[in-house]
Structures are given as C-alpha cells and as structure tokens.
Amino acid sequence: MIYLDLSDREERERAAATFDRNIVVTAGAGTGKTTLLVDRLVHLLLRNPSPLDIKEIVALTFTNKAATEMKVRLRERLESYPNVRLDREPGSRAEKELFRELRSLMERYHLSKAEVDRRSREALHQLERSYIGTIHSFAASLLRLYPLEAGVDPQFAEDEGPRLERQFEESWQLYLDQELSLAGARKEDWKRVLRKIRLEEVRSLAFSLCSETIQLESLKTQSREDGTAKPVALWLKKNEERAAELIQRHPGKNYKIDEFAHAALAVIREFLARGELAAGVLQEERDLLAGSSPGRVKAWSEEDFEAARDLIRVAKNLCQVDGDLARLVTALLVPFAKGLRERFLQEGWISFDGLLVRARNLLRDHLHAREELKRQFQAILVDEFQDTDPLQYEILLYLAERTGRQAGYWRQVELTPGKIFVVGDPKQSIYAFRRADIEAYLEVVQEVIQAQGGLECRLTNNFRSHAGILNVVNGVFERLIHPVEGLQPPYVAIRPPESRTDTEPRETHSLPYRKVQIRRVESEAGPLDSDRARRLEAESLARWLSEEVLGRAEILNRNGEKVLAEPKDVAILLRKLTDVHQYLEPLRRRGVRYVVEGERHFYAAQEVIDAVNLLRVVENPSDRSALVGLLRSAVGGLEDTRIYELHRAGLLDCRAVRRVGNDRKRLLSPVKELYEALLELHEEARRLPVGQAVFRIFSRIPIKLLAAISFNGEQAVANLDKVRDQAELLAREGAGTLKEIIARLEGRVLEVKEESESALAEENVDAVRILSVHKAKGLEFPIVILAGCHALIEGRGDEPSAEYDWSTELAGLRLGEYLNLPAVYLGEKRRRREREEQKRVLYVAMTRAREHLTISCAKTERGAPTSFLAMLEECLGDLSACDSPGSLQAGDGTVEFLAVTENLAVPSRRRERKKEKKEPKDWTAYADLWKRRENDYQAAIQKPVFLTPTKLKKREIELSEGSEELRRQFSGSTDALLIGDLAHGFLQRWDFRDPTDTFHEKLRVFLASRLQHRPSDSRLKVASELEEIFGAFFSSAAYRELASVQILGREIPFLTPWNGQVMEGVIDLLYERDGQLYLADYKTDRIEKSDLEKSAEIYRHQIQIYSGAVQRALKREVAGFKLIFLRLGEALEVREGD
Structure with a gap:
C-alpha cells in the first residue's frame, strides 16, 4: 500500500x-x-x-x-494484482492507488508484471x-x-472447558470416596485441612490445579523449599522501606492509623527475617490488624494515607499466611490433579x-x-x-x-x-x-x-475518529497514563492524517453533534446511592436516545455524506455487563431496539428458562414446578389466579386431561390443548434421539413463534436454537438420556452458569449495540455512549484458586481465608496491574467512537474513588464546579459538559391517541401483492435448480420458431449420444504426444469394457464409426495444434450462478498457448464444412457460459474458445464479442 x-x-x-x-x-x-x-x-x-x-x-x-x-x-490484494492493466490509465481513486502500489512493488524488487502475477497466483493457490x-x-x-514427542494422540480433540469440568466432577467424587473413607491412608491429614477450610474451598482449589498452566512440579518444589523466594524477598524489603519512611514522617501513635502502620512494619519485618509468622508471635499486632482498617485523618496527606492503606492490607494478608497448610494441601491435591490431566489426555x-x-x-x-x-x-x-x-x-x-x-x-x-x-x-x-x-x-x-x-x-x-475526539483522547491520557516499570508504558499520542486536519473545523461546525460530551444525570431529589443513580442514568439515556438522537442527530457516514443517526449507529459501552439489565428496560419501554453482545447470562434469559421448563414437563409430566413455570410463561399465558384454581381442582398435571370429569372440564378448557400436546410429545420424545426430540418439541409447541414476537425477538429465537444445540452437544459428549441432559440444563439455569447468548445471524440488524468495553475492542461505531462512568471499579475477587506467575515462576495458593506467601505477593502485584489496566480500559472505550462520544454518569451521594469518572476528573478537574452547559479543556481538545435533571418516575405505558375517523381500508394493493407472490412462487418451483448449456439451448429452440434441422440436431439418437460420450471419454485419456498410429489398439482396449453388454453388430458399428472419427481428427491441423500446447485440464466440471439458477457443465479441454488461456469443446455433429459458421452460432450460449465460469474461477481472461468438429478435423475459434 x-x-x-x-x-x-x-x-x-x-x-x-x-x-x-x-x-x-x-x-x-x-x-x-x-x-x-x-x-x-x-x-x-x-x-x-x-x-x-x-x-x-x-x-x-x-x-x-x-x-x-x-x-x-x-486474498483480495493478491487477486487484484493480475487484474491491473499497466498499459491503461486507472479510472477510480481505488484503481489509481492499486496502480501506484503495484508500480512501487515492481520497482522496489525489480519484478516484471508477469512475475508479480505468477507469484500472486501461486500464493492464492496455497492460501x-x-x-x-x-x-x-x-x-x-x-x-x-x-x-x-508431544505425548498426545494425533487425533486429539480440543476442549473449551465443559469436557474437563465433567471429568473433574466424576473424578473428584471418586477421589473423595477413597481419601475420606475409613481405609484412607491420609485421613489424618484431611482432618487437619478440613478443620481450617471447607471442603468446597478444597474442591475449588483442586479444580484450579487441573489447569495445565499451573506447573505442578514447580509447586511441589516450591512447597519443599525453605526460605523466601527472591522476588518475594525483594518485594517485602521495599514494603519495609516504605513503612519505615511513613513512620519516620509520622513517628507518634496519636491516631489509630499510626498504630496500624507500626503493626504492619513489625509483621513485614518478621516475614523478612523468618519467612513466616509463627504461632503466638506478634499476637498483639495480629489482633490489631484483624480489626477494621482506620479512616483518614487530617494529619496524614492523601498520598501517605493511600500508601499506609496498601501496607496495612499487605500486613493483614501476611497474617493469613499458613505455609504448613499450603504444603499439606499441595501434597493431597497435586497427585489428584496430575492423574486427572493424564486421564484426560489418554481419552484424546x-x-x-x-x-x-x-x-x-x-x-x-x-x-x-x-x-x-x-x-x-x-x-x-x-x-x-x-x-x-x-x-x-x-x-x-x-x-x-x-x-x-x-x-x-x-x-x-x-x-x-x-x-x-x-x-x-x-x-x-x-x-x-x-x-x-x-x-x-x-x-x-x-x-x-x-x-x-x-x-x-x-x-x-488514526483513520477512525475526527480531530475533535482524538484531541480529547490525547489531552486526557497524556496526563493519566504515566510510565510505571513493568506495568505501564509511556503514552504515545494518535493523530488524524494530515489530509483530514484542514477539513475538520468546517465539518464540525456544520455538524454540531460531532463532539465529545460528558453528560451527568442528576436527580430532582438530590444525590442518590449508586444503584438508584444507575437506574436514573438508564432512564435518562433511553429518553435522550429516543427523543434527541435517533432520527434527529446528523453525522457523517463512511462516504463522508450527511445522514441521520439510526439505532445501528449507536453503541452503549459498559465496563462490565453485570448491571446491563437496568439499562435494557427503559430502552424496551421506549421502543428502542437493542442487541446485547457478549451477555454472559444466557441461562438467565426468560426464553431459555421457559424452554427448559417445557423440556422438563415433556420428559416428566408430573413435574409441577416446571408446569407452573410453563403456564405462567407466554406458552401458557395464565394469570396466577387461574393457576391457583387449577391447583385447587387438582388439575396441575398434564395427565388430568385424560381423566377429568364433566364437572371440571370448564376449568381445564384454557389448557386442554396444551396438556394434550405435552402428553403426545412425552410419548414421542422417548423414541427419538435427543436432537430430534428437542427439535420436535420446539416445533410442536409454538415457543419459538412466541419468542419471535417478543420485543427482543431475533435474540430470543437465536437463544432457543442454542438450547437445542446445547442439548445435542451434551448428547454427543455422552451425557446420556434426554432426562439426564434436561437435568444438566436445569442445573445450569439454577446456577445461572455463565454462557454467552447466541450470536445473531444478522450482524447488520438495525439496533443499538450494548456491549462491554472488552467486547468492543477492535470495533468502531459512529456514536459511542460510555455509560455508568460513576460506578466503582472493583477488582477480581479472591476466591480460592491457584495462580502461576510467568515472570517470577511462582505459584500462589488461596485456601479460603488462608494463603501461601507467594499468593500475597501475586495478589498485590495483580492489584497494581489492575489499577493501571483500568486506565487502558478507559482508553479503549474512548477510542471506539468515529463521530460522537458521550461519557455518561450520574451524581451520587459519595463519589467512587476508583471509577472512570474519577480518572477523568483527575485530568479535567472537579465536574461539580463546572457550569452546565459548559466546556472543559483537555489538551488541544474541548469536552462539552451537560448536567441533566431527571426523576425516577416510570413513564406511563399509555399513549394518548387522537380520535380519528376510521376510513374503510382498501386491501386491493395487498391482494395484488400476494397474487404476484403466488405467481412468482409457482414460477420458481417449476424452474429447476440446475441447468446445463444443452438444456438451455433446447428450451430456447422449443420456444422459438427454429428450423426443423436444429430441432433434429439437438434431439439426437441414442447411438449418436453414445458415440459422443465414448469420443469424449477416449480423448480424456489420450496423450496428444503419443504416435497417432497407436490409437486403433488403444481404442479397442478402451471399448472392450464399455461395450461388452451390447450386441456384437452394435459393437462393430460403434467401433467403426469412432475409428472413422478419430482417423479424420488425428490427421488434422487441429490435432497438431493440441499436441503443441500445454494442457491444463480435461473434462473439468464447474458450477456457476446463472439467472437465479445454477449452471453446471463440463469443459472438455483447458490449455495454454503462448501464455494465453484457451478452452476447447469436442463436437461429433455430422455437418458440412460450409455449415461451420452457422453451427457455431448454435453454441454461442455455451461459449459465453464456459468462458465466464473460467474467468470467475481463475481470475484470467480467456483468449479464445475452440469448437473442434472431430468428423471434419476442423477447429473453429470463437472469441467473446465476435
């Protein structure tokens, strides 16, 4: 380029x-x-x-x-080079760029055009x-x-996680049965472990150890070594120095934080000296650190207070280090994890x-x-x-x-x-x-x-965003991102191309929506807690989008043309999707279509819960809880009072439909059809494979239809398809019967197991995209709304697990409230890394926007110390002091600030409608439309999917007033068709470099197996006619030409689109002569030499079809098409356009 x-x-x-x-x-x-x-x-x-x-x-x-x-x-780049004509001036801008690019490559590497084409085609062939x-x-x-060498089955299958989870569940139960039995060799060790941590916490750690990223041998070696690992010792030393400096600046013990700082220093020094905190040592300091952490005091600067808080947290965690427990658990669990890994590998x-x-x-x-x-x-x-x-x-x-x-x-x-x-x-x-x-x-x-x-x-x-956005991004992150060794590189600014810079001010002035704005939502009742603030922000965003943005805001499309914003132009980005549902309801209420991408709560979706309830009832008609759930869903459509009446009458059972008396038929009437369908499916499903059974259930009960007409219809239908796919997958993995598979699905629903929603087939659906910042990485959107910027950024929870650090080769173990020493070090390292990473998450979010960026937040009672908003205020200043509407300066960029006052009153669902006189509806246009559709449908089903050039020509002749001679020529006798097939078959195997006088013997061998079931006189007649045909052809100039060219292919089948059908055919011969591409087709027609030109016209369609197919497939021009009339030994060359 x-x-x-x-x-x-x-x-x-x-x-x-x-x-x-x-x-x-x-x-x-x-x-x-x-x-x-x-x-x-x-x-x-x-x-x-x-x-x-x-x-x-x-x-x-x-x-x-x-x-x-x-x-x-x-592929596109390599395909484009052979199509460039250097002897012509390029027309469009894209052609000019490609022309310059190709010229540059040829000059740089001293290549001819032919050599570029050859290498491009070779690479395409191997791509x-x-x-x-x-x-x-x-x-x-x-x-x-x-x-x-790798120690694997060469036909191994890759597992994304579910298979390992299943194997772990099965193996863990067996392992516990052996270890915790009366005959268990290590039951005393297990008793010591279980006095301190719960069995569930041991299980969680065991599963973490099954990941192959944990180096088990390194963990065993680490647990046997005395002393402190060098990286941990250096880290402890730095913490000791920081604590000593703090105490030097605050030497007294006037405040609680002073006492905590001294206690933290004592604990850190004990670990530096002995690598552990023995029982009874520093008990007073331990007791102090076990209490709640101190608050801020005026005598301590904010910087010192934050440093002290970090040191106190480190000391608290050091007090929870139990090296003996870690070594004991390692000895118990490493053999299990090692054995499970080996079995998993042996199973492929x-x-x-x-x-x-x-x-x-x-x-x-x-x-x-x-x-x-x-x-x-x-x-x-x-x-x-x-x-x-x-x-x-x-x-x-x-x-x-x-x-x-x-x-x-x-x-x-x-x-x-x-x-x-x-x-x-x-x-x-x-x-x-x-x-x-x-x-x-x-x-x-x-x-x-x-x-x-x-x-x-x-x-x-940067080719994505305009200068207004990029200037703000640079202004913010040049102040926010500072180099930190091992954690943060220096910030490198991004700029628009110079060719766009001059036009930006004029475009921005004419399109005021092309900007960056901070939109803060405030409650009429004053500051709110974080949860209510999020709901208020969601309501405000939905109103703003529906009333001020969609269909109203002007932006530029990719071609630089002014357009009005559509739902598909908008993306709402959230740091994480945990609270996404609070943003969805206001959008749904205002009729704003949306798609949630990357949603991990697939099993919490209502349509998935309804589907699992349906499957449960079909499998077990006596499952009352599943039946109640189904009746309350869109499938049953019953209110709770009606369900209670069914319960009172003893009718909460599908089987009641077959035994109910006349006195209760009225109560059963709303569900009679559904009950009957469920019982029929119960009988059918037992005889079908799992995948077919689920497909049959979803086809018989209109659950997909009901999902399709819901607000988020496309996503709901896609999710139901995924339920079926999940069931089939579990069946293929050997999960067992339909009953067992439904039980697994039910378990996932109850756990709300994390699983992505099914990706929509239509990526271009016109809907607002809602996704996490991580999911948005690598994407761009015309309008980006970064929502929930006031929310607290919380780190990853310290659940029991094992983690391995590549740089230091240390393994950290978390055992409930206890840890090993490397886990404390790695936990602090992770916190520092996450703190710096969140700045980069904000950078990724702000660089997704092409035309407009809104940073959305809400005013809360207490500002979160770690939030996107806090990061921005660090660079832009305190927003509470900013006028609204107003502007803030971020380097060379300008951020518009807007404070919006809202209330949490839910908008009424009722819409006032003007009374209008009803006019009679004219359905004529609709009737005509459906009539045309019916005609088109009938025409389509009568048109065959596949077509050949011969069939096409026959149809044209039948529809035209063609001559009788043409009709006879295309009808052909059985013997004529046989002669043609045999001639083509023989020439497919014939080497044009062989002596021509050998064809008689080779033809005899060729025909022997193909004519053995025909009468002898017929065999002689066919053989004689073929010898006559080849005698004329092999002595002709047409044959001598073929003997001198490079044959690329014979009898080449192809398929190509043709006017709504699929054209299929076979190319007899493809060859190169003087670097140009030719096609040839053998004809066994009985015609006179004087009729060659006229006969060639018959095959005009075939020539066009074959040449077009080759050009599309090989991306090469066809120089000519040869019709080879074998009986005459004549070749007629026809070029497209002749």
Missing part, C-alpha cells in the same frame, strides 16, 4: 519492507494495523531476493474473526494451506506434526491451556523438532501482541531462534534477524483476566527483541 499524506508514512514503509531486523510495531487505536500486516505479507511474498512461499509464513491473530479478516484481505490463524490453532498443528482431549503448554514444551524440550520447525517457518507475524499469553511468547521466541542454536531457556534465545514481526499497542492491553501480561510483553519486547537489535516502528495516524 502507498502511504500518502501520512505523518507516519516512513514508519509504515520501514515496518513493511525491513527484512534484516526484527520489527516491533506499536500501533495506536484505529491506525490500520491489519492493513500493515497484509502489506508485510505481500512484501514477504514478492521481495527480491529470497521471496517466501506462503506456507513458510506464520501469521497469528487473537481471534478467528481477525484471522479470517486478514486472510480475506490478503488455504497457509498458517494464518489463531495461536491455539497453530499450537494444535505443531502437536499434530509431532504427536510422539486437550484443553486450550494444554495446547499452549504442550506446544511450548515440545519446542523447548525436543531440539530436533524445534530445529525442523525453525527451518520450515521463515517469518513469524503476530497481531495484538500485547494481549498474548506469556506461554505464546515462549513458543514464538523458540521458533524465531537462529538456526543451529538451541537455548534451554526463553531468555537465552538468540533471535534470527528479520524473522519476527509483531504488532501491538500496550495502551490497549486489557485482558489480564485471560492471562495477558503487560509485564511479560514489555520484557519480551524490550529485553529480548529490541535488545538484540530489533526496530520499533510507531503508527500514530
């Missing part, structure tokens, strides 16, 4: 075409990193010297969607065999290449974590495999490098190692110059909960790649 009018043009070109150094691209939001990745791939394929085969390149992305996009873009995909798919490929399953761990181990421990793979893959490209799991870093570093070197540890790897090309943006590293590690990213980039001569290229031109 040619980068014109870009301030970072040189950086982009250097990144795309530097091959002697490893490249790290820092690409800010919206800077076109996917385009750059495709540019790099093109340069690798076309460069001189040493062009790469596409199978020698590994290109890895974060998601399957991103991998598909990269592959599609590369589906390339390694462009996700890291998990690539890791799976490596394991399948070396299954013995590998978890997603296991793919990465085993691929890393394969490359690290099996040097011959590493060496072979290093030679196979000559270039490695990685997208979203900042979100990569540290295990993936190791895989990539081992593959990028110099040939012949075999480092045993990733930090010692010596890289091959020019082999690594990574693209990322540390400002968008927001996936710590998926084990993305900003510390690991910075360590690999700075201490490995750049330390070995790697080149950093920065992309700063």
Whole structure:
C-alpha cells in the first residue's frame, strides 16, 4: 500500500519492507494495523531476493474473526494484482492507488508484471494451506506434526472447558470416596485441612490445579523449599522501606492509623527475617490488624494515607499466611490433579491451556523438532501482541531462534534477524483476566527483541475518529497514563492524517453533534446511592436516545455524506455487563431496539428458562414446578389466579386431561390443548434421539413463534436454537438420556452458569449495540455512549484458586481465608496491574467512537474513588464546579459538559391517541401483492435448480420458431449420444504426444469394457464409426495444434450462478498457448464444412457460459474458445464479442 499524506508514512514503509531486523510495531487505536500486516505479507511474498512461499509464513491473530479478516484481505490484494492493466490509465481513486502500489512493488524488487502475477497466483493457490490463524490453532498443528514427542494422540480433540469440568466432577467424587473413607491412608491429614477450610474451598482449589498452566512440579518444589523466594524477598524489603519512611514522617501513635502502620512494619519485618509468622508471635499486632482498617485523618496527606492503606492490607494478608497448610494441601491435591490431566489426555482431549503448554514444551524440550520447525517457518507475524499469553511468547521466541542454536531457556534465545514481526499497542492491553501480561510483553519486547537489535516502528495516524475526539483522547491520557516499570508504558499520542486536519473545523461546525460530551444525570431529589443513580442514568439515556438522537442527530457516514443517526449507529459501552439489565428496560419501554453482545447470562434469559421448563414437563409430566413455570410463561399465558384454581381442582398435571370429569372440564378448557400436546410429545420424545426430540418439541409447541414476537425477538429465537444445540452437544459428549441432559440444563439455569447468548445471524440488524468495553475492542461505531462512568471499579475477587506467575515462576495458593506467601505477593502485584489496566480500559472505550462520544454518569451521594469518572476528573478537574452547559479543556481538545435533571418516575405505558375517523381500508394493493407472490412462487418451483448449456439451448429452440434441422440436431439418437460420450471419454485419456498410429489398439482396449453388454453388430458399428472419427481428427491441423500446447485440464466440471439458477457443465479441454488461456469443446455433429459458421452460432450460449465460469474461477481472461468438429478435423475459434 502507498502511504500518502501520512505523518507516519516512513514508519509504515520501514515496518513493511525491513527484512534484516526484527520489527516491533506499536500501533495506536484505529491506525490500520491489519492493513500493515497484509502489506508485510505481500512484501514477504514478492521481495527480491529470497521471496517466501506462503506456507513458510506464520501469521497469528487473537481471534478467528481477525484471522479470517486478514486472510480475506490478503486474498483480495493478491487477486487484484493480475487484474491491473499497466498499459491503461486507472479510472477510480481505488484503481489509481492499486496502480501506484503495484508500480512501487515492481520497482522496489525489480519484478516484471508477469512475475508479480505468477507469484500472486501461486500464493492464492496455497492460501488455504497457509498458517494464518489463531495461536491455539497453530499450537494444535505443531502437536499434530509431532504427536510422539508431544505425548498426545494425533487425533486429539480440543476442549473449551465443559469436557474437563465433567471429568473433574466424576473424578473428584471418586477421589473423595477413597481419601475420606475409613481405609484412607491420609485421613489424618484431611482432618487437619478440613478443620481450617471447607471442603468446597478444597474442591475449588483442586479444580484450579487441573489447569495445565499451573506447573505442578514447580509447586511441589516450591512447597519443599525453605526460605523466601527472591522476588518475594525483594518485594517485602521495599514494603519495609516504605513503612519505615511513613513512620519516620509520622513517628507518634496519636491516631489509630499510626498504630496500624507500626503493626504492619513489625509483621513485614518478621516475614523478612523468618519467612513466616509463627504461632503466638506478634499476637498483639495480629489482633490489631484483624480489626477494621482506620479512616483518614487530617494529619496524614492523601498520598501517605493511600500508601499506609496498601501496607496495612499487605500486613493483614501476611497474617493469613499458613505455609504448613499450603504444603499439606499441595501434597493431597497435586497427585489428584496430575492423574486427572493424564486421564484426560489418554481419552484424546486437550484443553486450550494444554495446547499452549504442550506446544511450548515440545519446542523447548525436543531440539530436533524445534530445529525442523525453525527451518520450515521463515517469518513469524503476530497481531495484538500485547494481549498474548506469556506461554505464546515462549513458543514464538523458540521458533524465531537462529538456526543451529538451541537455548534451554526463553531468555537465552538468540533471535534470527528479520524473522519476527509483531504488532501491538500496550495502551490497549486489557485482558489480564485471560492471562495477558503487560509485564511479560514489555520484557519480551524490550529485553529480548529490541535488545538484540530489533526496530520499533510507531503508527500514530488514526483513520477512525475526527480531530475533535482524538484531541480529547490525547489531552486526557497524556496526563493519566504515566510510565510505571513493568506495568505501564509511556503514552504515545494518535493523530488524524494530515489530509483530514484542514477539513475538520468546517465539518464540525456544520455538524454540531460531532463532539465529545460528558453528560451527568442528576436527580430532582438530590444525590442518590449508586444503584438508584444507575437506574436514573438508564432512564435518562433511553429518553435522550429516543427523543434527541435517533432520527434527529446528523453525522457523517463512511462516504463522508450527511445522514441521520439510526439505532445501528449507536453503541452503549459498559465496563462490565453485570448491571446491563437496568439499562435494557427503559430502552424496551421506549421502543428502542437493542442487541446485547457478549451477555454472559444466557441461562438467565426468560426464553431459555421457559424452554427448559417445557423440556422438563415433556420428559416428566408430573413435574409441577416446571408446569407452573410453563403456564405462567407466554406458552401458557395464565394469570396466577387461574393457576391457583387449577391447583385447587387438582388439575396441575398434564395427565388430568385424560381423566377429568364433566364437572371440571370448564376449568381445564384454557389448557386442554396444551396438556394434550405435552402428553403426545412425552410419548414421542422417548423414541427419538435427543436432537430430534428437542427439535420436535420446539416445533410442536409454538415457543419459538412466541419468542419471535417478543420485543427482543431475533435474540430470543437465536437463544432457543442454542438450547437445542446445547442439548445435542451434551448428547454427543455422552451425557446420556434426554432426562439426564434436561437435568444438566436445569442445573445450569439454577446456577445461572455463565454462557454467552447466541450470536445473531444478522450482524447488520438495525439496533443499538450494548456491549462491554472488552467486547468492543477492535470495533468502531459512529456514536459511542460510555455509560455508568460513576460506578466503582472493583477488582477480581479472591476466591480460592491457584495462580502461576510467568515472570517470577511462582505459584500462589488461596485456601479460603488462608494463603501461601507467594499468593500475597501475586495478589498485590495483580492489584497494581489492575489499577493501571483500568486506565487502558478507559482508553479503549474512548477510542471506539468515529463521530460522537458521550461519557455518561450520574451524581451520587459519595463519589467512587476508583471509577472512570474519577480518572477523568483527575485530568479535567472537579465536574461539580463546572457550569452546565459548559466546556472543559483537555489538551488541544474541548469536552462539552451537560448536567441533566431527571426523576425516577416510570413513564406511563399509555399513549394518548387522537380520535380519528376510521376510513374503510382498501386491501386491493395487498391482494395484488400476494397474487404476484403466488405467481412468482409457482414460477420458481417449476424452474429447476440446475441447468446445463444443452438444456438451455433446447428450451430456447422449443420456444422459438427454429428450423426443423436444429430441432433434429439437438434431439439426437441414442447411438449418436453414445458415440459422443465414448469420443469424449477416449480423448480424456489420450496423450496428444503419443504416435497417432497407436490409437486403433488403444481404442479397442478402451471399448472392450464399455461395450461388452451390447450386441456384437452394435459393437462393430460403434467401433467403426469412432475409428472413422478419430482417423479424420488425428490427421488434422487441429490435432497438431493440441499436441503443441500445454494442457491444463480435461473434462473439468464447474458450477456457476446463472439467472437465479445454477449452471453446471463440463469443459472438455483447458490449455495454454503462448501464455494465453484457451478452452476447447469436442463436437461429433455430422455437418458440412460450409455449415461451420452457422453451427457455431448454435453454441454461442455455451461459449459465453464456459468462458465466464473460467474467468470467475481463475481470475484470467480467456483468449479464445475452440469448437473442434472431430468428423471434419476442423477447429473453429470463437472469441467473446465476435
């Protein structure tokens, strides 16, 4: 791609075409990193010297969607090059850009157009065999290449989690039965453990240990070692110094916080000296720290108070360290986790974590495999490098190692110059909960790649947002994001391309909605608590969208044209979707269509609960609770009073319909049809496979129809389809009978198990998108509303678990209220990382907007100290002092501030309607429409799906007043058809370089098996006629031409769209002559030489169809079409347009 009018043009070109150094691209939001990745791939394929085969390149992305996009873009680019005509002036802007790009590549690498075309077609041919995909798919490929070395079944299946959960449930119960029985060898150890922590907490830890990311051997070694690990000791030392400095500044014990600070210092020093807190030691300090933490006092500055609060939290956690308990639990659980992993692998399953761990181990421990793979893959490209799991870093570093070197540890790897090309943006590293590690990213980039001569290229031109948004973003984050070692890189600003800067002020002035605004909602009754404030904000946003934005606000579309905002232009972003339902009801009430993307409460959706109740009743008609739920749903449509009447009459049972007396029939009438249907399905479902049974139930009971007419109809129907898919999946995984599968689904509903809602088939549905900031990463929207900015940002809960830190190689264990020492260190490290990460989450949210950004919040009783709003006030100042409407300055950008007063009164559902005189409805237009639809339908079902050129020509002749001669020619006798088939079959196998006098014997052998069931006189007649045909053809100039060309294919079948049908056919011959492409078709027609031109007209349609099919498939022009009349030995060349 040619980068014109870009301030970072040189950086982009250097990144795309530097091959002697490893490249790290820092690409800010919206800077076109996917385009750059495709540019790099093109340069690798076309460069001189040493062009790469596409199978020698590994290109890895974060998601399957991103991998598909990269592959599609590369395909489009490679397909476009052969179509460029250098002898013509390009017309459109896109054609001019492509023309310049191709010229630049040819000049840079001294390539001819023919060579570019050849390499492009070769890469296209191999594209589906390339390694462009996700890291998990690539890791799976490596394991399948070396299954013995990796210790896996070569036909293993990948598990996203459910299979491991099932195996754990089954194995854990058996393990407990053995361990806790009277004969258990370690029952005393279990008693000691269970005196301190609950069995459920042990179970949670055991499940965490089953993840292959936890290094079990390292955990066992760590539990046996005496002393404190070096990273933990250094951390404790820093905390001691900080505590000592605080006490030095506040030496007295006048306040409670002073006492806590001294106690914290004593605990930290005890751990530094002995690595533990023995029983009875510092008991007074322990008792003090066990109480509630002190509040702020005036004598302490805010900075000192925050530092003290952190130290007190550390000391409190250190008091909960129990090394003996951790060692005991490790000894009990590690054998179980190890055994479960082995059984899981033996059954042919590998978890997603296991793919990465085993691929890393394969490359690290099996040097011959590493060496072979290093030679196979000559270039490695990685997208979203900042979100990569540290295990993936190791895989990539081992593959990028110099040939012949075999480092045993990733930090010692010596890289091959020019082999690594990574693209990322540390400002968008927001996936710590998926084990993305900003510390690991910075360590690999700075201490490995750049330390070995790697080149950093920065992309700063943003193509998404206008200058008004980008100036605000830069103004905020230049003040908010400061470098913190291992946690936060320096901020790199993003700018609009220079070519757009001059037009921005004029466009913004003419479109006042193109802006950034902070919209604070205030209650008429004064500040509210956080929950009521969120409800008030939701009501206000719904009103604002319906009354002021949708259909009213003017924005620019992608083509730069003014348009009115539609629902699909709007995205509401939330930091997390926990409270999303409070935002949905006001939108639903005002008729604003929406789609929630990334909603994890699939099993809490009403239609899913109704579906599970339906399945329960069908499977067990005596399930009263499920029946009540079904009757209260849209399926039953009964009010509670009617259900109570059925209960009083003993009719809350489907089977009552078959035994009810006349005195109770009236009560049963509203549900009689439903009861009968449920009983019929009960009988049917027992005889059907699970998938068919669920399909039958959903077809018989109109649950999908009722879902479709609900407010969120598309999503509801998609969710019901997912229920069926889940049932089928459970059946395939061996979950058992319909009864067992329904029980599993019921359990998930009761637990509200996290599961994403089904993705809608129609991505372009006209609805407001509601999604989390994490889900929105990589996307853009014309209008973005960042909602709930006043809400407190809470860290991850400290549930019992095991975690492994890649940088320090430490494993932390959480056992209820107890921990091991590394867990305290890792917990504090995680808190600091999350604190910095939340700034990056805000950055990602604010850079999604193309035209308009609204930051929405509500005024609460007490402002949250950690919230998006608090971060913004840190940069913009206290909003309570700002006039409304007013403006705030953020660097070179301006933020409009607007305070809106609302109340929590729910709007009336009733709408006033003007009394209008009813006019009689004219249904004529509708009747005509349905008549046309009926006619179109009848025409469609009479038209065959598939069509051939011969059938098409026959139909045209039958409909026309064609000559009798043409009719006879196309009707053909049985013998004529047989002769044609045999002639085509023989020539398909004939080598045009063979001596022509050998055809007699080869024809005899060919016909022997094909005519053996025909009478002898018929066989002789057919053989004689074919010899006559081939005698004339093999001695002709047409034959000699075919003997001198390059044959590309014979009898090639094809399918191609044709006027609403599918045209199918077979191309007899495809060949190249003088670099041009030709098609040939054999004809066995009996015609005179003088009638050749006239006969050729008959096949005009066939020529057009065949040529068009080849051009679409091969992306090449067809130079000509040869009709070869075998009996005459004549070839008639026909060109399109002749």
